[in-house]
Amino acid sequence: MKKSNANISSPSLCHVLRMVAVALVLVLGSTVAVAQGVIRVSGLVLSKSDKEPLMGVNITDVATRRLITTTDADGRYAANVSSNATLRFSMVGAKSQDVKVKGRSTINVMLDDGDNSLGEITVSTKRITDRIMPEPTDIEVKGNYLTVRTRVRVPREMFGHDTRLVVQPVLHNVTKGTLQLMRPMVYDAREYNRTQDRLYNFNMNDTKEGDPLAQWVTVKTNEMREKGRTNDIIGYSDSVYVEHVKDEYSCDVYMAIENYNRILYRDTTIIARGTVNPLRWLDYNFKASETIDPAFLPKPEVQLRDTHGEVKLQFPIGKAKFKTDDPQNMAEIARMRQQIEDISHSEGATLSGLELSGQSSPDGTYKRNMALAQQRMNFALNYLRSQLPESMRQNVDFKSNARVATWDEAIALMRAGGNTDEADRTEERLSRFRSNDSKSHAAYGLPFYRQLLEGKYLPMLRRVDYVLRYSIYRSLTDDEIRQMYNDDYTKLTRFEYFKLYRAETDADKREKMMRQAIEIYPSYLAAANDLEAHLINTHRSDASLLRKFAGARAPQELNVNQMIALLDGGQYTAADSLSQFVDRNDATSMLLAVNDALNGRCADNYATIARTSARNEVVMLLALKRNKEALQQCVNLPDDDAVSHYLRAICLNRADRPIDAYEELKKAFSMDASLKTVATVDGDVNDLLNMDKNN
Known part of the structure; x- marks a missing residue:
């Protein structure tokens, strides 16, 4: 296929000049002049024609011939100079301008466009003699490196003994609209090169004080003459790393010929309109796997959980001992024994306390009732202590308290039981008295005392409450984990998060849970890999998730997932580096073959990929x-x-x-x-x- 030599003729003069000047920015550093009467000078350098800032303008001390600094992307500069220095402002494509400092701290400069007349040029009808001709080429893709190879023809009529040619290829990321400089090519006539060497005191290769373009200079020789023609021809090759190889690129070339004090020629052309990369159409779709290596899964864990049980027993009137054959008491005691049995058989469970609250009814004297409540509590405490296995009695905190219920509690029970009229009559009668003993004496006179109060409601106030407090180490149930997650997602452990998101069926909720797990536990490998697997399988891969985990110590499924994510993102060189940690087997053979092909090793993987x-x-x-x-x-x-x-x-x-x-x-x-x-x-x-x- 024949390539066309497309030429850009529309850019403004200053645009071209600035782009050529960008080449110099790569190699020009700033130095500080040290002299008597040093002052700080800053300012702005603009193009006189369009008042736009000029980037890459060299600012040199005329007396010492030392490069002081260069202007930035906004055309600004700042440097320490001698107060009586003369500064030279120069750049490719513009007329140099000398400015005396004279103690000023601010110096703004406007540069004129350079003289682009070529002088004497012989025009031939058979060959081009007034243009530099880089050959059209392709941008070659290998991994994440883009390579440009070309040859530049320089007509004899354009290149005198006192000239220098600067060729600056620029890689243009068409997708993102950004530019990336490649290595410049500098071609010196022999006399020009010798003069430059003398200019820098025979040390033009000095990286700090020499010619800033010296490292890229090729000096004209007879061997540069193209066979059978009068022009010179110079080969060029350079590779640059790009982060996003799937973006689209072109390569522009900016050129200028200069002599010692002015620009003689400038031009720009496109030598490659895009990449030649048929592998962009390679059809592959790899499925990702969740974490399966048990060595990297969170281990099941038990957590300390507090809980309690409660047993309620009823006592006969005036008695400190309850009847163990009473149906209600029998049921309560059986439930308590089962609770103790469950605790004793629970691995890691410990009984931490037994708390009793003894209570008597308010009928009778308060002193007697309190003594009765204490007696009931002591009986109950000893009885329950006897129910505990010997092994569980150690280190148990036994607590108790006794109280006498009030008549207000009895009245409340009557209302709750539907005896509202009787409750109102009792309340009205007892309100006339203040002490408990007086109220008890007055209650005896109520006509429904024996049948309703003594027969039904007062026995309900005679009881001992038992609260068994114990701690048990166990894993939370799924429902308990979900409830804790809803209350505060930051409180979950790694294993609890693992159980939670793996049980979740809603894809969006599951992704949210995995992201929260990584938020709380940034080093949570299993959750990060599971999230990446989910993203890959939904065509949203994110190679940054697993970057810190991937490598020799990572599980196979993680390294595979990271390779897939890197290939999806066009980070082929990074994927290639990681491939050494992926075992080659039936499951990974295609992934490794595609990786090899995308990194330039197509021949060895042709058969594997072609048959798909x-x-x-x-x-x-x-x-x-x-x-x-x-x-x-x-x-x-x-x-x-x-x-x-x-x-x-x-x-x-x-x-x-x-x-x-x-x-x-x-x-x-x-x-x-x-x-x-x-x-x-x-x-x-x-x-x-x-x-x-x-x-």
């Missing part, structure tokens, strides 16, 4: 530049797929059949309009788009 589909076979053949075979195989691609027609267009264009290729490309666009955007930066087909414009 007709599309992948064509893609691999194109990547290997086996273009004739790719053209033969592309007939097997399904006609109902837009990418099939796109790949056929690539095959036909590489076979120098542009008309047929254009027809296939149109079919692809009609089926999927988004492919037209890709085609504009795809070096395999973007030259066909000119045919589209002409039609």
Whole structure:
């Protein structure tokens, strides 16, 4: 496929100058002049033509010939200089300007556009003599490195004995609209180079005080002459790392020829419109796995949980001992014994306390009732102590208290039982008295005392409450974990989070729980890997999640998931580094083969990938530049797929059949309009788009 040498003629003069100047920014550092009467000088450098800030302007001390600093992206600078210094403001593409400091702390400068006249140029009708001609090329993709290889032809008529050519390739990320400088190429005439060396006291390669472009200089020799022609030809190659290899790129070249004091020529051209990368169409979809290695799963854990039981017993009137054969007491005692039995058989359970609250009814004298309540409590305490196994009595805190119920409590029971009238009459009668003894004496005179109060409600106030307090180590149930999560999600342990999110069926809630687990426990490997698996399987991979975990000590499923995420994100070089920690087996063979191919090792993995589909076979053949075979195989691609027609267009264009290729490309666009955007930066087909414009 023939490449076109597209030339940019529309950018403004200052735009071109600034872009060429960017090359210098990479290598120019700032130094501080130390002299008598040193002052701080700062200011702004603008283009005189459009008043725009100029980045990369060199500011040099004329007397010492030392580079002091350069302007930043806003055209500003600041440096310490001698108060009587003369500063030279210069950049490629602009006229230099000398300014005397004269003790001033602020110096703003406007630079004129440089003189671009070439002088005497002989124009030949048979060859180009007035332009620098970098050869069109492709941007090669290998892993996350983009490589540009080209040759630059320099006509003899343009390059005198006192000139320097600066060629600055710039990688343009079309997707994000950003620029990345590549290594500059600097071509010196021999006399110019010798003069530069003398200018820097025969030390132009000094990194601090020498020629800032010295490390990239190639000096003209007879060997640079192109065979059979009068022009020189210089080879160029450089690779740069890019974070997002799936973005689309082009390569611009900015050029300038200068002599000792002015710019003689400048130009810009595009040498590569997009990347030639058929592997962008490689079809793969890997499923991620949750954490399965038990060594990395949170261990089941038991937590200290407090709980209690309660038993209520009834005593006969005036008696300190309850009847063990009373049906209600028998049921209560049986329940208490079962509770103690459960505690004794619970692993890790300990009985921490037995608390009793003894109570008597208010009828009779208060002193006697309190003594009775204490007696009942003592009887109950001893009885319950006897019910405990000997092994559980140790370190148990026995507590008790006794009280006499009030007549107000008896009246409340009557109202609760539906005897409202009797409760009102009792309340009215007893309200006339203050002491408990007087109220008891007055209650005896109520006509319903024996049947209702003594026979029903007062016995309800004669009891001892037993509260068994014990601690038990156990795992929370799913319901308990969920309740604690709803109350405060920060209180869950790793294992409790693990149980919670793995039991959750709602995908959104599950993702939220995993993110919260990682929020609370940043080093929670299992939760991070499970979250990444979920994201990969829903086509939302995030390679940053597992970055700190992946490597030699990580479980296989995590390293596999991280490789998938890195490949999905176009971070092929990082995926390749991680592949050494992934075992090669039936489950991982395809992942490793795709990784190898995307990192430039296509030949060894052709068979593995090609057999997965007709599309992948064509893609691999194109990547290997086996273009004739790719053209033969592309007939097997399904006609109902837009990418099939796109790949056929690539095959036909590489076979120098542009008309047929254009027809296939149109079919692809009609089926999927988004492919037209890709085609504009795809070096395999973007030259066909000119045919589209002409039609």
